[in-house]
Amino acid sequence: MKSDAKPRVYDILARAFAQEGVKTCFALLGDANMNWAARLAEQGCRMVYVRHEHCALAAAMAYARKDGDVGVATVTCGPGVTQLITALPAAVRAHLPLVVFAGEAPLKSGWYNQEIDQSPLITATGAAYHRLHMPERMPVAVRDAFLQARRERRPVVIGIPFDLQGRPWDGPSALPKPARDLLPRTSPMPPHPDDVAGAAKLLAGAERVVVLAGLGAVEAGAGAACRALAAKAGGLLATTLPARGLFHEDPFCIGISGSFTPEVGLEYLKEADFVVAVGCSLAYHAGGGGQLWPKAKMLQIDIDPVAVSQGQEVARHHMRADARLGVEALTAALPARKGSWRSDAMAARIRDSKPDSHAVEVEPGLLDPRRVVEALEAALPQEWEMVNSGGHCSWFFAQMPSRPQEKFLTIREFGAIGNGISFAMGVAAARPDRTVVLFDGDGSLMMHVQELETIKRHGMNILIVVMNDGAYGSEVHKMRSEGFGDDGSVFGYCDFAGIARGFGLPGRTVKDLGDLPQFVAEFAAGGGAAVWDFHVSDKVLSPTMRRAHPQSARH
Ligand SMILES: Cc1ncc(C[n+]2csc(CCOP(=O)(O)OP(=O)(O)O)c2C)c(N)n1
Numbered sequence: 105m106k107s108d109a110k111p112r113v114y115d116i117l118a119r120a121f122a123q124e125g126v127k128t129c130f131a132l133l134g135d136a137n138m139n140w141a142a143r144l145a146e147q148g149c150r151m152v153y154v155r156h157e158h159c160a161l162a163a164a165m166a167y168a169r170k171d172g173d174v175g176v177a178t179v180t181c182g183p184g185v186t187q188l189i190t191a192l193p194a195a196v197r198a199h200l201p202l203v204v205f206a207g208e209a210p211l212k213s214g215w216y217n218q219e220i221d222q223s224p225l226i227t228a229t230g231a232a233y234h235r236l237h238m239p240e241r242m243p244v245a246v247r248d249a250f251l252q253a254r255r256e257r258r259p260v261v262i263g264i265p266f267d268l269q270g271r272p273w274d275g276p277s278a279l280p281k282p283a284r285d286l287l288p289r290t291s292p293m294p295p296h297p298d299d300v301a302g303a304a305k306l307l308a309g310a311e312r313v314v315v316l317a318g319l320g321a322v323e324a325g326a327g328a329a330c331r332a333l334a335a336k337a338g339g340l341l342a343t344t345l346p347a348r349g350l351f352h353e354d355p356f357c358i359g360i361s362g363s364f365t366p367e368v369g370l371e372y373l374k375e376a377d378f379v380v381a382v383g384c385s386l387a388y389h390a391g392g393g394g395q396l397w398p399k400a401k402m403l404q405i406d407i408d409p410v411a412v413s414q415g416q417e418v419a420r421h422h423m424r425a426d427a428r429l430g431v432e433a434l435t436a437a438l439p440a441r442k443g444s445w446r447s448d449a450m451a452a453r454i455r456d457s458k459p460d461s462h463a464v465e466v467e468p469g470l471l472d473p474r475r476v477v478e479a480l481e482a483a484l485p486q487e488w489e490m491v492n493s494g495g496h497c498s499w500f501f502a503q504m505p506s507r508p509q510e511k512f513l514t515i516r517e518f519g520a521i522g523n524g525i526s527f528a529m530g531v532a533a534a535r536p537d538r539t540v541v542l543f544d545g546d547g548s549l550m551m552h553v554q555e556l557e558t559i560k561r562h563g564m565n566i567l568i569v570v571m572n573d574g575a576y577g578s579e580v581h582k583m584r585s586e587g588f589g590d591d592g593s594v595f596g597y598c599d600f601a602g603i604a605r606g607f608g609l610p611g612r613t614v615k616d617l618g619d620l621p622q623f624v625a626e627f628a629a630g631g632g633a634a635v636w637d638f639h640v641s642d643k644v645l646s647p648t649m650r651r652a653h654p655q656s657a658r659h
Pocket residue numbers: 494495496497498519520521522544545546547548549571573575576577578579
């Protein structure tokens with residue numbers, strides 16, 4: 105390490121980041137960020153050096169969601185920045201606070217090979233981009249980036265030309281106050297009494313109520329309040345996909361509402377005449393564009409209520425409030441009712457029904473994905489962290505009703521595959537004392553399989569479960585239903601156990617689900633990471649796929 109008497113700009117920038125309390129940074133180095141990154145590491149920040157910039161950002165997203173603080177990643181200029189473009193829109197839509205330290209091409213030369221106008225690329229994703237071209241102001245600009253990321257809950261990318269980073273520091277020796285000392289201390293927002301009275305009147309007239317909770321309810325600690333409201337209204341509970349598990353112990357929770365709703369839940373949602381949506385943005389998928397509850401009026405309780413979401417008119421009735429305070433006030437104002445939609449028979453039905461009872465005969469030597477998930481649900485310890493990816497198989501992995509919300513991580517915004525392995529790394533970094541289980545598809549895992557090396561090198565505890573149908577399941581079923589061939593969507597069963605071993609990790613192909621308890625016990629005893637490959641039949645369609653593409657089901 106070269107040590108000049110006079111600090112460089114990158115020294116001060118590293119100190120500014122350290123002062124923001126950055127404990128972990130996901131990084132891939134190049135000329136335009138490596139000096140800064142080395143200095144940040146010297147400040148005590150743990151660096152997770154990944155093998156693709158997309159994965160640095162995606163891991164930081166999961167880290168931010170689990171840690172509850174700002175996620176930090178760093179990339180070099182030009183090609184380092186362009187690799188971020190698939191992850192950023194998801195981070196924007198998932199409202200994740202992130203700060204990305206990106207290099208920029210040097211200002212001093214007339215031409216630079218890796219130069220590209222970074223700002224429009226980044227801002228096209230919905231993230232903020234700030235060029236930092238005045239060294240003396242850079243520490244304040246870093247502080248402001250952290251303030252902006254927290255306040256707007258979105259990614260902020262700062263681009264700093266690397267020739268400026270290498271200059272001697274001529275600014276003041278003291279850093280500005282960190283963002284956390286400046287943030288406004290806000291208290292939960294209570295509802296207006298008129299809104300409470302109006303909502304209580306409406307709700308009192310309803311007979312089949314569903315209380316639907318989203319991540320806003322989770323963040324506000326509104327779980328118990330929602331259960332009390334549903335009990336008083338004699339109604340049922342449901343969650344969005346990211347909030348699943350919030351009511352895992354409640355016998356009247358029908359599970360996830362949306363594309364992943366279990367069979368029985370669909371029936372009940374169809375009968376609902378009133379949905380109280382708590383702390384959820386009413387994304388299209390949460391209610392199938394409203395088709396899941398065709399008869400229901402909707403009351404939304406949220407700090408930022410909306411009439412229209414993702415192109416659909418979603419709620420006519422609103423209460424602006426913190427989720428917990430709003431629900432508690434509504435419960436208190438709701439008159440006691442005589443009848444109830446609830447019954448013991450209903451609770452028994454919810455408990456005993458399979459999420460999907462459709463009969464399918466699978467080929468010998470292949471597994472039924474529904475049975476794979478049942479076996480995993482039974483065998484995996486309750487305290488392990490569960491990470492979900494996308495693809496057709498995600499329907500099956502969503503059917504794990506015994507676990508609490510804080511054990512799951514689901515980020516599905518922007519719908520890109522290939523994120524699972526990065527999300528698992530982000531959770532493993534945020535919870536180093538825990539075991540993380542990633543549920544992924546073969547196509548999705550293959551997209552960033554190089555990160556197995558990162559997982560191995562950093563000694564992360566990650567069990568990767570691959571639902572291997574030898575195909576892009578989401579594509580193959582749709583294409584078959586439209587009479588197309590399998591070209592480009594069927595690849596055959598590649599050997600993930602062998603791939604894992606190539607990266608120095610144990611891998612196995614699980615053939616008999618009866619072996620799982622023993623495999624889990626061995627894995628738990630050894631720790632580290634492993635890849636388990638489950639070869640499943642592509643004859644088993646998720647109910648969502650079956651409904652949308654009935655022709656494919658008959659294939
Ligand atoms: C980055 C990206 N590329 C392509 C797609 C289109 N796509 C959606 S699901 C999917 C297949 C995923 O395959 P796999 O991970 O094996 O899961 P499966 O659907 O087979 O269960 C593809 C290619 C996408 N969503 N994101």
